[in-house]
Amino acid sequence: MINSMIIGKYVPGRSLIHRLDPRTKLLMMFFYVFIVFLANNVWTYTLLTLFTLSLLLLSKIPFSFIVKGFKPILWVIVFTLLLHVLMTKEGNMLFQFGWIEIYDKGVQQGFFISLRFLLLIAITTLLTLTTTPIEVTDGMEKLLAPFKRWNMPVHELALMMSISLRFIPTLMEETEKIIKAQAARGVDFSSGPFSERMKAMTSLLIPLFISAFKRAEELAIAMEVRGYRGGEGRTKWRQLTWSYLDTLFMLSLISLSILLWLLRS
Amino acid sequence: MEIAVRVQDVSFQYANQSDYALKNVSFHVRTGEWLTIVGHNGSGKSTIAKLLTGLLQAEKGRIEICGIPLNEETIWKVREQIGIVFQNPDNQFVGTTVQDDVAFGLENRGVPREEMTERINEALKKVNMESFLEHEPHRLSGGQKQRVAIASVIALRPRIIILDEATSMLDPRGKKEVLAVIEQLQKERQITVISITHDLDEVAKADRVIVMNKGMVVEEGTPEQIFAHGEKLEELGLDLPFAVKLSKRLKDAGFPLTGDHLTVEGLVNELWTLYLKM
Numbered sequence: 001m002i003n004s005m006i007i008g009k010y011v012p013g014r015s016l017i018h019r020l021d022p023r024t025k026l027l028m029m030f031f032y033v034f035i036v037f038l039a040n041n042v043w044t045y046t047l048l049t050l051f052t053l054s055l056l057l058l059s060k061i062p063f064s065f066i067v068k069g070f071k072p073i074l075w076v077i078v079f080t081l082l083l084h085v086l087m088t089k090e091g092n093m094l095f096q097f098g099w100i101e102i103y104d105k106g107v108q109q110g111f112f113i114s115l116r117f118l119l120l121i122a123i124t125t126l127l128t129l130t131t132t133p134i135e136v137t138d139g140m141e142k143l144l145a146p147f148k149r150w151n152m153p154v155h156e157l158a159l160m161m162s163i164s165l166r167f168i169p170t171l172m173e174e175t176e177k178i179i180k181a182q183a184a185r186g187v188d189f190s191s192g193p194f195s196e197r198m199k200a201m202t203s204l205l206i207p208l209f210i211s212a213f214k215r216a217e218e219l220a221i222a223m224e225v226r227g228y229r230g231g232e233g234r235t236k237w238r239q240l241t242w243s244y245l246d247t248l249f250m251l252s253l254i255s256l257s258i259l260l261w262l263l264r265s
Numbered sequence: 266m267e268i269a270v271r272v273q274d275v276s277f278q279y280a281n282q283s284d285y286a287l288k289n290v291s292f293h294v295r296t297g298e299w300l301t302i303v304g305h306n307g308s309g310k311s312t313i314a315k316l317l318t319g320l321l322q323a324e325k326g327r328i329e330i331c332g333i334p335l336n337e338e339t340i341w342k343v344r345e346q347i348g349i350v351f352q353n354p355d356n357q358f359v360g361t362t363v364q365d366d367v368a369f370g371l372e373n374r375g376v377p378r379e380e381m382t383e384r385i386n387e388a389l390k391k392v393n394m395e396s397f398l399e400h401e402p403h404r405l406s407g408g409q410k411q412r413v414a415i416a417s418v419i420a421l422r423p424r425i426i427i428l429d430e431a432t433s434m435l436d437p438r439g440k441k442e443v444l445a446v447i448e449q450l451q452k453e454r455q456i457t458v459i460s461i462t463h464d465l466d467e468v469a470k471a472d473r474v475i476v477m478n479k480g481m482v483v484e485e486g487t488p489e490q491i492f493a494h495g496e497k498l499e500e501l502g503l504d505l506p507f508a509v510k511l512s513k514r515l516k517d518a519g520f521p522l523t524g525d526h527l528t529v530e531g532l533v534n535e536l537w538t539l540y541l542k543m
Contacts, residue, residue, distance in 0.1 A: 134361045166361045169403035215356045222357035225318055225349050226417065227341070227373035235375050237368035237382075 017059035022139030024246040038260040069125030084110030155231030267296040269457040275326030304477030305502040348418030352430040354410035388420035408439020469527035
């Protein structure tokens with residue numbers, strides 16, 4: 001279950017978006033979060049939506065995958081929409097029923113804010129759907145490299161991330177094994193009052209933690225024997241290559257920002 | 266003959282333990298030799314692997330690896346000569362995929378990228394894992410993971426490989442695959458092999474065997490010599506290979522078998538020709 005949440009998100013493919021350098025995707029996502037806030041009228045929102053939709057289409061990922069990304073945040077969107085529709089008292093009144101008064105500005109504002117949410121989620125979902133976790137790690141390491149000068153442990157963070165990613169399936173397997181072993185000994189994980197179930201969890205968590213620490217120790221020894229002495233003097237096998245595609249996509253994002261700036265009211 | 270590893274009067278005691286894990290242990294390993302160290306749990310055999318790579322420091326005595334005396338200054342130089350394959354296939358897999366894992370050790374040594382690709386492919390070919398380049402560890406069997414671990418070790422071109430119970434978590438097939446790869450490497454590249462195990466089946470492949478008990482070397486010799494007094498090994502809590510046991514029982518029952526049989530093949534060969542002699 002958790003496995004499909006973290007690892008299974010990536011949808012393999014060879015689309016333009018898949019082939020982009022992870023640095024490009026991370027940077028685009030980062031700046032997109034800001035330029036979303038530039039949009040404030042019908043024109044700018046239309047432009048932004050078209051841009052986002054074309055990215056989604058280029059990725060060749062079935063729409064249902066993106067929609068899945070919306071699910072956990074759907075109630076937030078509905079709530080924002082209702083709040084704006086009901087609370088904004090500006091512009092012309094469209095409708096009145098008892099204490100409920102709906103104004104056109106409210107409806108517009110509600111739609112814009114919800115759309116903003118949807119666009120942000122679509123873009124971040126697109127990143128995780130088209131980029132493997134290890135690519136994200138490599139991209140982050142490269143992008144954060146300048147911060148090494150201020151003693152930020154960039155290499156160590158990236159290594160920690162990649163080792164965590166590598167061990168998620170291993171620990172998931174182990175969790176399943178322990179659940180089965182404890183269930184065979186009569187531990188009930190799924191029924192009874194909340195406090196009982198929490199107590200049952202300790203019989204899962206303690207063995208899991210002990211084994212994780214043991215693994216960590218053995219892994220550290222194995223790494224040391226294979227000559228690991230920290231990031232200094234180390235070469236990198238995984239390479240990121242910046243192609244004309246990446247330049248093209250970055251330019252398109254810059255043009256989008258300029259257009260949004262010009263069209264906003 | 267050149268000496269790859271020389272251990273002289275080494276003693277070691279773990280903190281908070283009254284007994285010595287190793288007491289005045291001395292032995293040597295010749296270059297290109299396969300030495301097996303056997304002993305049951307707690308005999309001190311795994312401590313030896315940790316001492317040889319400087320993961321633990323000996324309290325007393327000298328260790329020399331390929332002519333380099335082991336101390337704090339030479340520790341990284343010594344580690345360049347030695348590769349270890351550990352017991353648990355999962356806990357020594359650092360990379361997210363097979364090729365990343367083999368690359369890890371090379372990255373640590375600062376090997377240029379073009380050379381890395383070459384060495385990764387060569388090493389994986391040696392262990393017959395070249396078609397699994399992009400596989401994640403959870404899609405591999407235990408034996409396959411151990412073969413990747415061997416590839417990671419040989420990509421670094423060590424002169425000595427230590428197998429620290431490397432086959433004990435594998436099924437019989439995985440065990441066979443791993444040992445076959447090591448045997449081939451020893452023959453082709455003159456790599457010195459030190460295999461630490463409690464599995465006496467593995468002993469048959471060795472050129473020489475050391476038997477450990479309670480932190481001391483109790484016996485040393487060729488596999489034939491060691492198995493000749495099998496009762497002693499059984500007293501130490503080690504289980505003799507099936508072929509050795511059967512051959513001994515048959516001899517006790519009066520069958521005119523010649524020599525000792527360490528492997529099932531050897532025994533079978535003698536048995537099916539036996540009728541002609543009788």
